[in-house]
Amino acid sequence: MTDDRLNSLLHKVPASRRKVIKGLLIGAFAVPMVTSFPMIEAMAQLSNG
Amino acid sequence: MNIPMSARFAKSANLEINQAPDGYVIYQSDPDRVHFLNMSAAVVLELCDGEHSLQEIIEILQAAYDLDTPPLDDFKASVTNLISEGLIKQCPE
Numbered sequence: 001m002t003d004d005r006l007n008s009l010l011h012k013v014p015a016s017r018r019k020v021i022k023g024l025l026i027g028a029f030a031v032p033m034v035t036s037f038p039m040i041e042a043m044a045q046l047s048n049g
Numbered sequence: 050m051n052i053p054m055s056a057r058f059a060k061s062a063n064l065e066i067n068q069a070p071d072g073y074v075i076y077q078s079d080p081d082r083v084h085f086l087n088m089s090a091a092v093v094l095e096l097c098d099g100e101h102s103l104q105e106i107i108e109i110l111q112a113a114y115d116l117d118t119p120p121l122d123d124f125k126a127s128v129t130n131l132i133s134e135g136l137i138k139q140c141p142e
Contacts, residue, residue, distance in 0.1 A: 005112070006113065009109050009112055009113060010109070012098075012100045012101060012105075013095075013096075013098065013100075017095065017098070020068075020095060021092060021095050021096070024072075024088050024091045024092045024095065025088075025092060025113050025114070026088070027088060028114070029089060029110070029114035029116060029120065030087055030088065030089050031089065031120075031123045031127075032086075032087065032089040032090035032092075032093050032123060032124065032126075032127035033085075033086070033087045033089075033090055033127070034084055034085070034086050034090050034127065034130045034131060034134060034136070035084065035085040036082055036083070036084045036085075036134050037082060037083050037084075038080070038081065038082055039076075039081045039082060039083050
């Protein structure tokens, strides 16, 4: 996927958010997963193992 | 839950979104919950910006990940999950 193609796909997204989305699109597709708990830096580290 | 693919969604207002190496960690104040989204789910959440329909989002996923077919079942399940957890809300038509 070229950068131009990605920019074309994400043309409705403001440039600042587009950069974030491009970062998230790195790697292969995985089934989108949402894991939720009833109740941040420590949590982020935990999610990273 | 039968959601039309023409529907548009936006992120809920009560979210504190933190980027993690493998996706997002989201703190939600009401209800008091924490959510872990993997990278693909984080992309779906980001594209729920009130501008993109579900159809547009799945087309972006298919093209960006170079998939032969759109991941319809997985995508609909993730959207349903995001709705049920209160992370996204449907925009008025």
